[in-house]
Amino acid sequence: MIKTDILIIGAGPTGLFAVFEAGLLKLRCHLIDALPQPGGQCSEIYPKKPIYDIPAFPEVLAGDLVDNLMKQIEPFQPGFTLGERAETIEKLDDGTFVVTTHKGTKHHAPVVAIAGGLGSFEPRKPPVANLEDYEDHGVAYFIKDPEIYRDKKVIIAGGGDSALDWSIFLADVAEQVTLIHRRNEFRGALDSVEKVQELKSKGKIELITPAEVVALYGENKLEGVTIQQGPETFKKECDHFIPLFGLAPKLGPIADWGLEIEKNAIKVNNALDYQTNIPGIYAIGDVNTYPGKLKLILCGFHEATLMCQSAFQRIFPDKKYVMKYTTVGGIDGFDGSRKEAPKAVIKSID
C-alpha cells in the first residue's frame, strides 16, 4: 500500500503545482494518472502549443510548462502511479481514504485532492459494429506488450503520431504491418511520416489510403477486417486490429464516488478551501465547479494553494501555522536540498 499525506488524482498542471504548495507545508504527495506521463492535457493534446496567460510567462509551450513544473516540484519527491485510473475510494473509520486503481494498486492518505481535469483519458473507439466483442481477442487500443505482435499480421488505423510510431515500431516485430488512414496525408511528425514512406518502399509496411475499416470478422477471435476504399470493399486477414484515434476524457468512476456533480464537474466550496461534500476530499482545477468558475491553469494553481492550507489543518488540527513567503523561508526539499535567497553582504566603508 502506497502511503502519502495528500493523494492527488490527476497529474496535470494543477495536480503538479499542488505538490509544490504541499511541500512548503512539509506534506508529501503522490499522484495517480491514467496517462503514462505527467502533464495531463498539456502533454497529451497540445504539448507544442503556446499558452499566453500564465502569469510572468509572456509565452510558454504547454510541454515546457509541464517540464518546468516537474523541475519545480522535484525537491518534494512526489510519487507517481501512472497509466492507472483511480477506480474506487473507501473511507476508513479514522477518516482517512484508500483509493484503488483499475490495476489494483492501493493508496492510503488522510486527504484526497481530485485534480482530474475533464476526466481520465480513454481511447476513442471508431464506430465499427462488433468492435467491443473483439476487445482482448485481437482488438486493442493501446500497445502494452509489443511482443504479442511478434510474427503476427497487424492492422493499424489512424493518421496521427501514435499510428505512425507504432507502425514503424511493429514493422520490425510483426510478420506484416498494414496502416490504414482515411486520407493520403498524415498529421504526425514529419520524420515519422518519412520513415513510414521509407518502410513502405522497402515493403515492410503496407499502406492503404484513403480507406477505412468498416467491419470485423472472425469466430471467437479476430480473423480479419473489411476495408472500404472508395466505392470498393474488400476483406483482409489479420490477427490484430489496433485503432489509434487519440484519447478523449471521461469523468469515469469518480462520478460514482458520492460526490456532488453538476454539469460533469465536482461541486466545491470555493469560499473556503475547494472541499467537496465529502470532508477530506477536495477538487481543484478544471474538474471542479462553483459560481464564477473559470477553467484556466492559473485558477487551478490558486485553488491548489488554498487546498493545501486546508489539508494541513485537517492533517494537523492542533498545529499553528503561518504562511511564509518562499523568498523569506526558502525551500527545504525532502531530498535534503535547500534553496534560499542569498544573504545581503554588508560591508563598511572606512
Added chain:
Amino acid sequence: MEQQDIKVTIIDLNGNSHTVDAPTDINMNVMELVRSYELAPEGTVGICGGMAMCASCQCYVLSDHNLPEKSDDEEAMLADAFYVKANSRLGCQLHIRPDLHGLILELAPDR
C-alpha cells in the same frame, strides 16, 4: 449591441432545434456558441479548447453558406474523426461573422 447579433440554428444530439443569437463582435466561434447556450453537456464539446485538436465540436452544416476553407489542421482532425460527412466542420474553426446569419448546423454524434 443588438445589430451585431446574427441568428444561428443548432440542432442538438436529441434532434431539437435551437435558434440562438450569436454575437459577431467578440471573436466567438460555433463551438463556444454551443457551450454558451449549453446545447450539449458540459465537458463534451470543445475539449481541446478550440485548437482543432479534438473532434468534439464536429457539426454538419445544413445551410448553403459560403464558409471559410478548412485549414490543414481541421482537415487532418476530421480525417481522424468519426461519423464524418461531406458537410462536416469543426465548430471551433467557424467564427461567427455577419455573413453567417441564418446558418443551420447539426451537432455530430462523435463524442
